[in-house]
Amino acid sequence: MKMITLFVVGLVVHVVFFVSIFDIYFTSPLVHGMSPQHVPLPPPAKRLVLFVADGLRADSLYKPDANGTTRAPYLRTIIEEKGTWGVSHTRVPTESRPGHVALIAGFYEDVSAVAKGWKENPVEFDSVFNESRYTWSWGSPDILPMFSKGASGDHVYTHTYSAESEDFASTDASRLDTWVFDEVKAFFSSARENETLLSRLHGEQNVFFLHLLGIDTNGHAHRPMSREYLDNIALVDAGVAEIVSLIEDFYDNDGKTAYVFTSDHGMTNWGSHGAGHPSETLTPLVVWGAGVQAAQKASIQHYDDDYLKEWKLEAHRRVDVNQADIAPLMASLIGVPIPLNSVGVLPLHYLNNSQHFKAESMYANAIQILEQFRVKMNQKKETTLSIFFTPYQPLTESEQMDFVRHARLLIQKGRFEEAIHHCEGLIAQAMEGLSYYHTYDRFFLGTSVVLGFVGWTSYVALIILKTHASLRKPPTSRALVSGAGLSRLFLCVALAVGLLLLLQSSPWTYYIYCLLPVPVWYSVFKEWGIVTDLMKSIPSLPLSKCFGYFLLVTLGIELLVVSFFYRAMLTVGLIMLAMWPIGSGLYWKSKRRSVTWVVSCLCLAVFPLLPVVGREPNVSFVTCAGALTLFNALSYLWSSRRCSNLHKRDQWLFICQLVQVGLCAFVLTSTHSSLQLKHGLPLFNQLVSWSTLASSFFVPLLSSTRLFHRLLSILLSLVCTYLLLSTGYEALFPPFLSWLMFIWVNIEQEAMHTMGVSNRTELSSIDFSENIDITKIRQLRLDDIRRSYFFVFFIILAFFGTGNIASINSFDPASVYCFLTVFNPFIMGGLLMWKVLIPFVIVMCAFESIQVSTQLSSRSLFLIVLVISDLMALHFFFLVKDYGSWLDIGTSISHYVIVMSMTIFLMVLSIMTRILTSKRILIGPKMKMHLR
Incomplete structure (x- = not known):
């Protein structure tokens, strides 16, 4: 009972520690109660058209092809003759939801909002669409509804295609964009016969939003360098030109329409996004039409990158912005209040208007951000005792009044340039103050x-x-x-x-x-x-040995911490682990097992040195992994006949599992071949994949509970699923990891025998289902600290052996094509997480075997593991930072979250592993299920 109590208390404590990071670092930046700020001067545009080419990289649009011709001739003409262009810098995570929120609402969602839903808003926020008189939008059902449901009243209308249309196996994903263009053309055509709609369309402050998902879908399916992706850019360019011509004709070329073309995020060369690579964070921005500065020549431009020469645009002025700056730009063009929670700064270089208008717009922008600061300050003041409250000194209440009064006075005197600079200073101070109160506690x-x-x-x-x-x-x-x-x-x-x-x-x-x-x-x-x-x-203690273990474990923990930043440190750790039998003297007692241990460690040491993202799918590795698994299993089955005969039922079960391994390797190869030929996902392959996934949870429970028999059955079931979720060399990781785990179980028992702690027992005779004799459970020894550290090391290796933080955020949909090809972020994310967890289960089962074979209480070893994991988590808690690049901030927080999740997960997984190894389903004569 005490063990259960300790487990429950430990689980609660770690859940609290885990959740705390969200209250400390992931709190929503939104506040409510601000007043909208209006510009008293008439806006230059009556309407605005927003094109968002989802997943379009800046270089893919701007860079000419090998022949020197552009892929987007219409937009290139706009850049050179009619509008202003630049790069929109996005923030991590580079995903569709936060990207569109930054574009249209002007603020950066906290990371937790990404996981709460794509169609529903975890928090209500204001947006340019909400402030507009009417907004009509066309595009994806994953993006559009969150802006219509967040709007007040009934003035934001959405037209979406079905979710099933977002199919990565589609023969031509560009049809998603064709659908949008066709719907817009049909909309304006029908408006001529609808007086109510026609009246609304000729009003002011209207927005038209075209969400174009085809480029993103083709990029995921075929990669950004593919013909499909590049052809889709040309299709979008032609579609934009057609829509612009249509709108200009509809409004009789009144010159009152502003156009914005941009993207929510970019995409890596391997067809993924989510992290902070420049190919993901640099997106195009082209603005033209009413109120927009026309193209200007520039002799010298200073940027940290060399893209201008590569894009052949060094003679045309480039104006970069932060993604959130686009929302106040759009609001200014059509004369609606800047969204209340926007933190964007109006990019004046995009505006072609009087200095008076620019000054008034900048003033409204400053007051809008200052309003957020005031609400934040008052909220914190009300929830803090006066003796403990420390206000933000640069913007006390008197300082705020002076700032606002002086800005208004400068505008009244016509000193617009000074007013603009003064407002920019006020915005900078208010932004720092917002951060100050947001992180106050x-x-x-x-x-x-x-x-x-x-x-x-x-x-x-x-x-x-x-x-x-x-x-x-x-x-x-x-x-x-x-x-x-x-x-x-x-x-x-x-x-x-x-x-x-x-x-x-x-x-x-x-x-x-x-x-x-x-x-x-x-x-x-x-x-x-x-x-x-x-x-x-x-x-009475062996102080030298105790100090040695303390020093080694301390250095080992530091090595694991550093491995989160540099995966190659795992290779160093594996090389050091390979020397363990020699340093401990085991080599002279069991040379064959020691040599096998060294070889297996060195084989696994290769994986952390291999790239985790940016590789092309190579199903040949998956086929090799299946063959290697079959070879290892058959070798074991052949040797097991000499040590203990398998029951006939277990023999048939193993044969079925071996056939399943071969079938899964075939299904993976067949699926990728079918998709390359654009024949879609075969139904048979999909049925085999889902049935394999479902059966992997209970098939091992049908096998014998003998130690190695059960471990082999678990391995075969997990490898089958892993093969279906693999696209390259990572498929080889579980077979090699399992090989090392089998050797670890053997060599640990050899170590116990060498030290004279236990009687020699054949591992083949150990049964998981047998209750351990309490009288034979021994006390802890210093060597058990090493066993616990090995376990933590292998858990980290299981997580980072073929991946890292970027490879999880930058999810490649190709790894789930055997299961589904229609976009579904939650099912796809769940499959990815199970793929990540499979190596965890392999290591946990091996650790369970060591606990049983070394006659040690599982509680004692697990408590040591808990201490080591908590020391790592404490390291990462101190390493969390809220400064520097957003990638650095997100990575530091992710490290802590991963370690805490791992600790909580291990506590839960230990129960699951106990069931997976020790329980058995017996099918009786009457086909009744008995759980032993």
């Missing part, structure tokens, strides 16, 4: 979490010493008295903290983060006698 919350972290880790270490190191002694009466006093002391601390939070009207989550350290540290001090017992035992 970060240090306070971080300190509380660190206190809880350190306390929990200390408590687990004390429990290990108390339960598994023979240091427990009966408490004395003095200890009981001090314990009562200790309870009163910590109760007073908890009441004081709770009262302080209550007076500040803090959110309920603050109570959890701030009060959690109290019972944790109470538990630590309650077990303080263990520390004194340890101090008394120092003279």
Whole structure:
């Protein structure tokens, strides 16, 4: 019962630590209660047309082909003669939802919003569409609804195709864009016969939004350098030209239409997006029409990149913006208020208007951002005791009044240039102030979490010493008295903290983060006698060996931390692990197993050196992986006949699983061949894939619970699924990892026998389902720390062996083509996560086998693992930063989230692994299912 209690408490504590990062770093930037800011001067345009070519890279549009001809002749003409162009810099994550929110609403969504939904808004936000009089939009059902559902009233209309149309296996994904262009043409044609619609269309402040998904879909399916992707750009260019001509004719060339052409994100050469590579963050921006500065020549332009010469555009002025700046630009062109939560700064170089208009627009932009600052400041002031509140000094209430008064005065005096610069300064200060109040409680919350972290880790270490190191002694009466006093002391601390939070009207989550350290540290001090017992035992301890283990584990933890930034460190770690049998003396006891250990470590050491993204699919590797798995399994089955005969039922089960491995390798090859020929996903292949995935969870439960028999069955089931989710060399990773895990189980038992800790037992005779004799469970030894570290190392290797953070964010849909080709982010993401977790399960099963074979309590080893993992997580908590590039910020947060997720996951996965290894489904004579 104590083990269950400790597990539940540990799970709750780690969930709290995990969730805390979202309250500290992933809180929504949105505030409400601001007033819209209007520009008192008439706008240059009555209507605006927004083209968003989803997934279009800047270089794909701007760079001429090998013959020197452009892929987009119409837009090239706009750049050279009629409009202003540049690069729109996006932020991480480079995904469709945050990209469109930045474009149309002007703010950058917190990362947690991406996971909450694509069609529903986790938070309501204002947008250019909402501020417009009417907005008509055409395109994807994944993007358009979130802006119509977030709008007030009924003035944002959407026209979408079916979700099934977004098929990566489609023969021609450009038809998605053709559909949009055709629908727009039909819309304007029907408007001539509809007086109500015609009246609305001739009104002011209207927006037309064309979301063009074909380029993104073709890029995922065929890569951005493919003919399909490049031809789609030409189709979009021709479609834009046709729509512009149509609109100009519809409005009798009144010159009151502004046009914006851009993209939500780019795409890597291998057809993915989500991370911070320049090919993903650099998107095109071309603006022309009413109120827009015409093309201008530029003799010298200074940019950090060399793209101008590559794009043959060095003679044309380039104006770069941040993606959120496009929202205030669009609002200014048609005279609607800038979206209330926008953090974009109006790019004046795109405007062709009077200095008075620019100054008034910049003033409205500054007041709009200052309004957000005021709301943030008042919210924080109301929830903080006055003695603890520290205002943002550059923008106190008096400073705000002076800033606004001076800006208004400059405009009234006609000193527009000075007013613009003054407003830009006010915007910069307000933005820093927004960040200041947005992160106001970060240090306070971080300190509380660190206190809880350190306390929990200390408590687990004390429990290990108390339960598994023979240091427990009966408490004395003095200890009981001090314990009562200790309870009163910590109760007073908890009441004081709770009262302080209550007076500040803090959110309920603050109570959890701030009060959690109290019972944790109470538990630590309650077990303080263990520390004194340890101090008394120092003279009898092998200090040199203890210090050596402490030093090695410390260096090992640092190596794992660095491996999150440099995967090659895992190769260094594997080379060091390969030398373990020689350094420990095992080599002279079992040369054959030691040599096999060294070879398997060196084989796996190659994987962290290989590229994780940017590779073309190569199904030959998948075929080789299937053949290697069959060879390993057949070798084991041949050798197992000499050590113990397999039951006939188990023989047939293994034969079926071997056939399934071959079938999955064939299905993968067949699927990619069919898609290359543009024949779509064969139904048979899809049925085999989904049935393989479903059966992989219960087929191992049909096999014998003998240690190696069960491990082999689990391996075959998992490899089948992994093959179907592979596109290249990563398919070889599970077979090589499993080879190392099998050797690890063998060599650990050899190590135990060499040390004289246990009697030699044939691994083939060990049965997972047999209850371990409690009398044979031994106490912890220093060598068990090494076993626990090996386990953590292999878990990290399982995660980063063929991937990294970028390879998860930059998801390649080709890896799920055996299961589905129609775009579905949640199913595709779930399949990807299962692919990532399969190596985890392999390592967990091997660790379970070692616990059984070494006669060690699973609780003791797991507690050591918990301490090592928590020390890593504490490292990453201190490494989290909120400055620098957005990629650096996102990566630092992701590291902490990954380690915490891994710790929580391991706690849950340990239960699943126990079931997977020790339980068996027996099919009786009457086909009844019995679970043993």
